[in-house]
Amino acid sequence: MMTTVFDSVWLSDFDVCSAKHLIEVSGLSSEEFDVLVEIGVIVPISDNDQTKAFQLHHVVTANTARKLRDDFELDLHGMALAMTLMRRIDELQEELNAARA
Amino acid sequence: MKYKDYYQTLGIERTATIDDIKKAYRKLAHKYHPDVSKDPKGEEKFKEIAEAYATLKNAEKRQEYDDLGKRPAGENFAPPPEWQQHYGASGSTFDDVDISDLLNAFRSGGYADGSNRRQARHPVAGDDYTVTVPVALEKIYCGGETDVSLELPEYDENGLPHRVQRTFRVTIPKGATDGQRLRLPGKGGPGFNGGEFGDLYVALKIEAHPIFRVSGRDLFFDLLLTPSEAVLGAAVEIPTLGGKLEIKIKPGTSSGQRLRLAKRGLPSPHGDAGNLYAVIQIMVPKQVTEPERKLYEQLAAISDFKAREHVTEEPK
Numbered sequence: 481m482m483t484t485v486f487d488s489v490w491l492s493d494f495d496v497c498s499a500k501h502l503i504e505v506s507g508l509s510s511e512e513f514d515v516l517v518e519i520g521v522i523v524p525i526s527d528n529d530q531t532k533a534f535q536l537h538h539v540v541t542a543n544t545a546r547k548l549r550d551d552f553e554l555d556l557h558g559m560a561l562a563m564t565l566m567r568r569i570d571e572l573q574e575e576l577n578a579a580r581a
Numbered sequence: 582m583k584y585k586d587y588y589q590t591l592g593i594e595r596t597a598t599i600d601d602i603k604k605a606y607r608k609l610a611h612k613y614h615p616d617v618s619k620d621p622k623g624e625e626k627f628k629e630i631a632e633a634y635a636t637l638k639n640a641e642k643r644q645e646y647d648d649l650g651k652r653p654a655g656e657n658f659a660p661p662p663e664w665q666q667h668y669g670a671s672g673s674t675f676d677d678v679d680i681s682d683l684l685n686a687f688r689s690g691g692y693a694d695g696s697n698r699r700q701a702r703h704p705v706a707g708d709d710y711t712v713t714v715p716v717a718l719e720k721i722y723c724g725g726e727t728d729v730s731l732e733l734p735e736y737d738e739n740g741l742p743h744r745v746q747r748t749f750r751v752t753i754p755k756g757a758t759d760g761q762r763l764r765l766p767g768k769g770g771p772g773f774n775g776g777e778f779g780d781l782y783v784a785l786k787i788e789a790h791p792i793f794r795v796s797g798r799d800l801f802f803d804l805l806l807t808p809s810e811a812v813l814g815a816a817v818e819i820p821t822l823g824g825k826l827e828i829k830i831k832p833g834t835s836s837g838q839r840l841r842l843a844k845r846g847l848p849s850p851h852g853d854a855g856n857l858y859a860v861i862q863i864m865v866p867k868q869v870t871e872p873e874r875k876l877y878e879q880l881a882a883i884s885d886f887k888a889r890e891h892v893t894e895e896p897k
Contacts, residue, residue, distance in 0.1 A: 483728060483748040483749070483750050484747070484748065484749050484750065486749045486750065486751060486765055486768065487752075488751045488752065488763035488764060488765050488783065489763065489764040489765075489766065490754045490757065490761070490763055491761065491762045491763065491764055492754070492756075492757075492761065492850060494850055494851065505764075505780070537761070537762075539762075539764065540762050540782075543709070543782070544616055547616065548614075548616060551610055551614060551627075551631065552607070552610060552614070566616065566617075574796075574797070577796050577797075578796045578797070578799075580794070580796075581794045581795070581796040581799070581801040581858075
């Protein structure tokens with residue numbers, strides 16, 4: 481079996497990308513993306529910039545939103561609510577992991 | 582080609598209405614969706630559920646599927662001659678063909694959204710795929726390469742989708758953490774009508790370690806001490822991911838205390854690192870020799886140490 485050595489992009493919290501990139505990669509609409517930014521699920525690095533930059537790990541956040549939208553057939557508000565709750569669960573899970581460690 | 586019983590997957594009768602199908606799918610999706618389920622097999626189960634739903638919710642695809650007849654799940658079967666002719670593959674066993682890929686590609690085809698990508702006139706991007714890769718903690722600490730294998734659909738010159746095993750060697754960046762993802766642009770499913778390939782996402786899952794527990798970039802491990810080491814203090818050798826270290830235990834150390842070793846945890850890409858915490862656990866022997874027992878009895882007689890004073894004292 482052939483193994484292909486491939487350069488991957490690390491979706492880390494120190495590389496940045498544009499809103500356009502997040503929308504293109506995830507398949508969200510601009511309106512859906514703007515709502516996620518508005519409710520604080522996706523946070524720009526700086527609010528002052530004309531063209532906002534985002535940490536690259538938000539590719540995962542945007543993809544999750546799109547998957548939840550598609551898989552549960554959610555409307556915009558349903559998706560926003562699901563993502564808000566997902567973020568809260570992630571925070572609680574982190575606290576739980578730290579307490580268990 | 583192996584038969585998949587989509588009705589059985591969704592737990593419904595073959596006569597189910599579209600509402601029954603939606604209801605069954607939603608119930609199972611809530612239970613097994615990888616973003617909301619804690620079931621370790623949830624991701625695999627959800628793929629089967631989503632595949633069944635994508636076929637059965639589309640009337641044309643459901644009809645094509647039903648025309649295959651009812652068979653036991655997992656049974657090998659050859660598709661009808663009409664299908665074989667369509668792909669110029671008469672007599673082929675379709676061994677490396679997945680029934681869902683074929684239904685997506687065949688005739689009226691169509692995807693979960695009801696579109697027919699192969700018949701669409703505009704370019705349609707291929708599907709994204711996500712694969713979870715277990716990674717040893719040592720590899721996360723040092724960085725290194727790992728092989729990622731998965732089956733992806735690939736269309737032959739007749740448009741017949743074959744499942745092909747692909748292996749990609751990717752570099753795990755030093756400083757990655759649990760759950761982080763790598764994106765391999767253009768390594769997902771093939772696009773249609775000149776559309777781009779989808780992407781492949783590799784989700785890193787740190788394997789359970791026999792010694793260390795992970796919380797973010799911090800590492801924790803239980804440092805076992807004898808009663809005398811805890812009372813008198815000691816120099817003990819401890820494990821770290823970078824090698825063994827000797828640390829001093831202060832006299833009077835108790836169970837549950839945490840000793841912090843700064844920057845001995847997982848590295849961050851910025852150059853700093855998390856901490857390593859040694860969680861003290863005092864162990865006692867289950868059996869003691871007669872001389873040991875006498876010494877413990879002497880110690881008990883002369884010691885005025887009260888371990889439970891805080892719960893036995895009368896409130897003032």
